[in-house]
Amino acid sequence: MSKKTKKKAKNKTLPHNGHIITAAVFLILVFGMTSAGVISPDRKFSEMENRSLQQVPEFTAERLKKGDFTKDIENYMSDQIFLKDELVTLKTSADTVLGKSFHNGVYLADDGYYIQDYHEDTARVDMNISSLNSFAESLDSDIPVTFLLVPNASCVLKDKLPSVNKCEDQHATAEHIRETLSERITLAYPEEALRSEGGNCYYRTDHHWTSLGAELGYSVLRQTMGLPAVNSFEKNTRELKDFYGTLYSKAPSSWAKSDTIELVTYEGNDITVKYVSRGGDHAVPAECKEVDGIPAKQGLFVKAPESTKDKYASIMGGNFALCEIETSAPSDERVLLLKDSYANAVLPELCNQFSHISMIDLRYYHFEEETVSEYVKSHDIDRVICIYNIDFVNSDSNFGYLE
Numbered sequence: 001m002s003k004k005t006k007k008k009a010k011n012k013t014l015p016h017n018g019h020i021i022t023a024a025v026f027l028i029l030v031f032g033m034t035s036a037g038v039i040s041p042d043r044k045f046s047e048m049e050n051r052s053l054q055q056v057p058e059f060t061a062e063r064l065k066k067g068d069f070t071k072d073i074e075n076y077m078s079d080q081i082f083l084k085d086e087l088v089t090l091k092t093s094a095d096t097v098l099g100k101s102f103h104n105g106v107y108l109a110d111d112g113y114y115i116q117d118y119h120e121d122t123a124r125v126d127m128n129i130s131s132l133n134s135f136a137e138s139l140d141s142d143i144p145v146t147f148l149l150v151p152n153a154s155c156v157l158k159d160k161l162p163s164v165n166k167c168e169d170q171h172a173t174a175e176h177i178r179e180t181l182s183e184r185i186t187l188a189y190p191e192e193a194l195r196s197e198g199g200n201c202y203y204r205t206d207h208h209w210t211s212l213g214a215e216l217g218y219s220v221l222r223q224t225m226g227l228p229a230v231n232s233f234e235k236n237t238r239e240l241k242d243f244y245g246t247l248y249s250k251a252p253s254s255w256a257k258s259d260t261i262e263l264v265t266y267e268g269n270d271i272t273v274k275y276v277s278r279g280g281d282h283a284v285p286a287e288c289k290e291v292d293g294i295p296a297k298q299g300l301f302v303k304a305p306e307s308t309k310d311k312y313a314s315i316m317g318g319n320f321a322l323c324e325i326e327t328s329a330p331s332d333e334r335v336l337l338l339k340d341s342y343a344n345a346v347l348p349e350l351c352n353q354f355s356h357i358s359m360i361d362l363r364y365y366h367f368e369e370e371t372v373s374e375y376v377k378s379h380d381i382d383r384v385i386c387i388y389n390i391d392f393v394n395s396d397s398n399f400g401y402l403e
Contacts, residue, residue, distance in 0.1 A: 029371050043164040102161040103251035110160040112257040113204050114247035118154045119168050121394050126180065128399040132386065133182035133265075135402040138373055143384060147181065148188045148221040149174060150209065150342050153202040156194045157259040177393065185386075188224035189215040203259040206245020207391070208312055211237070211262040214345035221346075221385070222353065230352050232330060233266030243311045261311050263301050264348040271299055271351050273316070274324045277366040282318025300347050321364035325357040333382040336360065336375070340396070343387035350385075366401040 063069040078191060101108045107115045136145040154161070157169035173189065178187055193216045194201045194209075209217065222229065240261040248256055275284045275295040285302040288295035302317035316323070319341055322366030334356040343359070350357055358379060360372060370378065393399075 015165070057371070062356050067383075070146075070258045088355050102165070104237055106251045107161055107165055107167070108251065108253070109157070109162065111198065111199060111204075112203070113153065113157060113160050114206075114245075114251065114256075115153045115157060115161055115167075116207050116247055116391065117167055118152065118163075118170055118391060118394070119166075120170075120173050122176070124397075125173060125177065126325060128393050128396065129177055129180050131399040131402045132185065133180075135372065136182050136184040138386070139376060139384065142375070143381065144225070145185045145386070146188060146221065146225050146386045147386040148190070148217060148346075149177060149390075149393070150217055150387070151189075151191045151194065152207065152389055152391050153332060155390070156191060157199060157202060160199070173390055173394065177390075186224055188217075188221040190220040192216070193220050203243070203245050203261075204257055205248035205259055206312065207247055208245070211264050211344060211345055211348075214342075214351060218346050218349035221387075222349075225383075225385075227331070227353065230330060233269045233328075233352060236265050236267055238265070240306055240311050240314060244309060245312065261314065263314060265299070265301075266348065266351075266352050268328065270328045272326045273297055273300065274326075274387055275320055276324050277321035277365070277368060279320055279367055280320035280361070281364075282320075284320075285317040300351065312341075312344075315347065319344070319361050319363070321361055321368060323359045325351060325359065327351045327355050327357070329353055329355045331355060334358070334380055336372075336381045336384045337387045338362065338372070338384065338388075338402075340388050340392045342389045342392070346387060362398040362401050363396070366398065 027349075059069055102117070105117050107117065110116045123388070132147070139145065146182045151170050151174060152268055154167050155174075158167070161167055174189055174191065178189070181187055194213055197212060197216060200210065201216065202209050240263065241258065243259040243261050244252075244256065245259065273296065274291070275288060276282050278295070284295045285297060286304060287302070288297045290296075300316060301314050303309055303314075305313040305317065325347075329352055331354050333354055335350070335358070337350065337359045339359055339361055340363075358375070358381070360375070362372075365372070376384070
């Protein structure tokens with residue numbers, strides 16, 4: 001056989017060898033990942049997703065018949081994928097390099113901001129506002145009701161969104177809410193104040209507003225209530241660095257910029273928090289001590305979350321059905337705060353103004369014996385403040401428990 005013929009024969013075998021190598025690499029990856037998944041211990045909690053992970057489900061014939069076992073097995077296989085967080089991060093980074101700016105309900109916007117998508121659910125908004133209206137109208141006429149409605153980053157930072165996006169206008173939702181609110185409720189809407197400070201009012205990687213955003217929002221609320229600014233205490237700020245929030249968890253990227261949480265305190269303001277109901281999205285803080293059977297602690301901030309990914313929970317330790325707060329503030333009004341998690345960042349300002357604050361989170365309060373209206377009467381509430389972000393009003397299903 002000539003040299004030329006031998007060369008041609010050798011070249012003909014290369015594609016075949018290439019397929020073998022590709023297949024071998026693929027099989028090694030598949031079996032390697034599977035083996036690693038079997039060998040490695042199951043994770044109980046994902047800091048990335050801030051939730052407990054599915055463990056090996058219990059098998060019974062009854063659970064198999066109902067489909068519960070099959071469902072749990074699927075969740076278990078999904079939750080316990082080897083290097084799941086790293087693989088999701090790799091996928092998001094690769095998609096971004098290819099020009100994709102929308103991931104799992106989140107836009108990767110200018111200046112490293114993660115901005116949550118928004119689409120108005122008019123029926124849900126109307127239902128929730130109707131519940132708020134009915135509640136306000138059921139109260140004695142001498143109890144003022146003020147509603148701090150907080151726009152999200154998709155509204156205030158809309159100029160940072162990718163040029164191609166399907167995000168709807170929250171300003172239109174806010175105007176619709178303004179038009180449908182009862183005359184018993186006074187609206188405080190801080191969009192203009194927040195827009196003046198731009199990106200400083202929202203975290204890059206989380207859906208919440210920053211301490212600055214909360215301060216600006218409270219200033220609008222305070223002026224709407226016709227109350228003076230309080231300068232009784234000296235302001236101090238402590239920083240928690242390397243915060244990656246909930247939106248980052250939906251689309252983790254290797255080049256995401258971390259945030260810094262500022263914990264604001266007012267020196268000389270003696271604050272006691274009572275966790276009257278243990279229901280909530282977190283356990284009652286470990287530093288609490290029992291006072292007449294009720295867990296209580298000094299100050300608004302909790303140590304344990306500071307060293308975890310869930311740093312925003314450092315404020316109060318999370319969200320709870322009912323908390324009662326006593327402070328050294330000058331106003332002796334008894335205030336009921338109906339809230340979502342945005343209200344947590346406003347607490348330093350509220351505690352600077354009011355000496356008696358009761359906080360109710362309807363997501364967890366509906367298991368309590370007293371209705372909200374009954375609580376208002378039994379605790380001699382003088383003022384009601386509602387603090388909700390627009391996306392919460394647009395999506396939450398618990399406002400009905402007000403009625």
